[in-house]
Amino acid sequence: MxxxxxxxxxxxxxxxxxxxxxxxxxxxxxxxxxxxxxxxxxxxxxxxxxxxNHLASALRKGKSNLVGVIVPRANSNFFSSVVEKIEERLSKEGYNVIITQSNESFSKECKNIESLLYTQVDGIIASMANETTVLDHYENIKSKGVPLIMFDRGEDTLEVDYVGIDDYNSSFAVVEHLKNQGCKRIAHIGGYSHTRIYKNRIIGYKEALESFNLPIENELIHECNLTIEDGRRIMQQLLELPKPPDAVFAASDFAALGALQILEENNIAIPNDIALVGFSNETFTSLIKPSISTVNQRSERIGTLAAETFLKRVNDTNWKPKLNKIIVDSELIIRDSSNKSKLLD
Structure with missing residues (x-):
């Protein structure tokens, strides 16, 4: 040819x-x-x-009008909604967005960052992969003077701008809700605690249990990638315990969906026998039966604020705080999967 x-x-x-x-x-x-x-x-x-040749043009001008966005998963409504608002806000200022996906892989995340830096992006807005424990590739972004804004998943040690929710208080509120529904043995399907947001959700879960004089039992606490398959696997393990839980709090709606599937396959009454709460307010949580209680992370607000934080970094010479941490209010959405009081109406 x-x-x-x-x-x-x-x-x-x-x-x-x-x-x-x-x-x-x-x-x-x-x-x-x-x-x-x-x-x-x-x-x-x-x-x-x-x-x-946009790369050559960027090298000449020192500005590419490109912003890289890294998400752990593109199939998540939360992440897609954040990206939509980032793109919507930045396009008004003449920027184009390059979207990359890590698939929760540390090595792919490193390659994504390498490619974005090679493309001479003007900034990077990112949420970390579950596998990431070493932050050298993010430190490399900072060393090159490229603005870095983290959202949802970030680490305090990076000392960069961050936008997200209060995971501790959100988790505490879930446990309090389940306690108010009469639940006394609450399990937690969590993300890996080396990631700050999942560590804070686990801490919020445990301290809420302590506050309400409920037991903290290691056999009820599991860390995983929070996929549907993980939710199914861990829920099955919980059901096989001599004394199964009467409630499950999953740190992801996908894991909650997997848990729901196992409960239904085993003819467990939801929420009477086991109540269930997820996290992120994925679209499917309101569409399935029973609908899944969850935490709304305000994805649209997070996306807009992440974009505006980048714009301040590159446009406002008077706005130079070392670290800008924006915490967005979350919302506990109570639906059929945990609302026992509704059954009494």
Missing amino acids: ENKKKTTIKDIAKALNITPSAVSKALSDHPRISDKTKKAVKKVAKTLNYQP
Whole structure:
């Protein structure tokens, strides 16, 4: 197969018998280039299928108008909603967003960051992968002077801007709700505690149990990747205990969905026998039967604030705090899976 040569600015200049510099200025709407020349250059560029080299342009200008976004999973309504609001806000300021997905993989997260830095992005907005325990690749972003804003999952030791919810208080509120429903043996399907948000959810869970004089039992606490499969596996293990829990708090709606499937397959009455609460307010939680109680993390608000934090970093020379930590209010949404009082109505 014949490889077609990529059209360059020199090809356009040769076709019009003008200088490459004039072509470059015409393509960028330079005021010193006449409208007639601009029109002719753009027409030839289209005919020759010219594709601008954005990387070269970024190197020349020191600005690419590109912002990289890294999410752990693209199939999550929470993360997709955050990305939508980031893109919506930044596009108004002339930025394009490059979206990458780590799939919860540390190595892929490192490669994503390497690619974004090579592309000369003006900033990176990221949420860490579950596997990430070493932060050198994030420190590398900082060392290059590229603005880094973390959302949802971030680490205090990075000392960068952060937008998220209060995971401790959100978790505490879930346990308090389950206690008010009469639950006394509450299990927790959590994320890995090396990640700050999941560590805080576990701490909130344990301290709530202590506060309400409920037992903290290691056999009721599990750490995992919070997938549907994890939820199914751990729920089955919990049911096989000599004394199963009467409530389950999952730190992810996906794990909660897996747990729900096992409960239904075993003909467990929800919430009478076992109540269930998830986390993130994924779309499916309100659509299935029984609907799943969950925590609304205000994804749209987090996305907008993350974008605005980036814009302040690059545009406002008077706004230079070392660290800007924005905590968004969460909301416990009580639905059928944990609302025992509704059964008495």
